[in-house]
Amino acid sequence: MKTYILRFTTKGIKNIDKMTSIDFYNNSVSKGKVINIEKKNVKGIFGINGAGKSAYMLSMDIYNTITTKSDYLVQDVIKNKLERLINKSLKELFLENIFAVSKEDDDTKIYEVLKHTIIIKYYFNDFKQKIFTLNEKLERLVGTTINSEYEEIYRVNDGKLTVNDKLLDSSWYKEEYSNRLEWSSLISYTLNSLSKNKDEDLDNKKLLWYMFSTFYNSLTTKVFIDSEDLQENYTLDGAFIIMNHKSLDPFRNDEKYIISFKIMNDVVEKDKFDSYKKEVNKLKEFIQILKPSLKDIRIDSIIDGDYYRCNKIFVYDGYEVDEDCESTGIKRIIKMYAYIDLMVKGAKVFIDELDANISGVFLDKLLEFVAENGKGQLCFASHNILSMNILKQYKNSITVIGETGKVVNIVKNGHYQPVNQFYEGFIEDSPFNINSFDFFKSFGLEE
Secondary structure, rough: OOOOEEEEHHHHHHHHOOOEEEEOOOOOOOOOOOOOOOOOOOEEEOOOOOOOOOHHHHHHHHHHHHHHHHOOOOOOOHHHHHHEEEEOOOOEEEEEEEEEEEEEEEEEEEEEEEEEEEEEEEOOOOOOOOOEEEEEEEEEEEOOOOOOOOEEEEEEOOOOEOOOOOOOOOOHHHHHHHHOOOOOOOOHHHHHHHHHHHOOOOHHHHHHHHHHHHHHHHHOOOOOOOOOOOOOOOOHHHHHHHOOHHHHHHHHHHHHHHHHHHHHHHHEEEHHHHHHHHHHHHHHHHHHOOOOOOEEEEEEEEEOOOEEEEEEEEEEOOOEHHHHHHHHHHHHHHHHHHHHHHHHOOOOEEEEEOOOOOOHHHHHHHHHHHHHHOOEEEEEEOOOHHHHHHHOOOOOEEEEEEOOOOOEOOOOOOEOOOOHHHHHOOOOEEOOOOOOOOOOOHOOOOO
């Protein structure tokens, strides 16, 4: 089984104050249809500083975390950060993920298209405490395009669950869930509850399938944000507990989605150490493309119970460098490699500022490789508009978020190349009315 993101929409994060939707596949999808992401699996998001590119990426990360971690909105540190990140005028964050779920025995055939919506609101009570609430809805597509009709599976409003009786039996639902669902997704709370009793079954297998499919979609979607804005990689933590439940057996092809992250964590189970060494060797070969002077990556390890704590030493002619002392660019490439590796294997990966600290030539060749060979989906935000020259050969691969938040897809237009359209201000909502003399006043000079 595999999932594919078709559209993700957000509103209310940082400066994004209107619905911002980006499509990742054709609108014409429905149950039973073939899905083919070949040469449609890379999406570059461009725009001026402050347009909302990073905010969009952060929204996806928040969505994934809420879907997989049931106590996310309980933690004070998270609530404090969310208060700063949620748009002050709106005081609510809208997150909506439309994704396709393939058949269990055929990754190219759509079994269901699901739409999962989460709305986070906050207010201050009489004691000036921050109170966060979460409303949620899960639907399935019954039409032939993602813009057509959906059938509701369940919804949660103010902690109260409503289930579609035509589809599901709600007898499994326990009343004590109610006070939890005001701040926790039904999916993450139910699955985390199941993880404490791995032999417990839900009476309604169909509901279990819908929840596990949504959870699995988040589990296999990874977001790399090179900042301190909320990202905690909770999706990785919760996965190991929940994946142990017996009902997840059909979803379990996941070693490939997890082992790459050992490269960053460097705390490795003893029985995974050989796999870790192979991954480090692949990382070495990846870095050598950019930096041929690297001879090897040596692993220093110490035993800590059932784990190895590892440290990577980068070996050059005549000297060695600890990973912590490597250049900013190399350290970022180490992190980025883990995410790109997951995309090549089949995961859905979002990377903010993919171009930061990386050679433009290296980046363009890497984009060409993943577009031609990656089995998953890659969405990245970038300021390097020259990457449009690589992306233009692939379908629906270039998206611009404009000054007012308008989302525009760029296609080749006659003799105008996308990069020229962007640079010369021919993209709607991105005029780029900048001249060299505009800087005189800001530097205290006279024209």
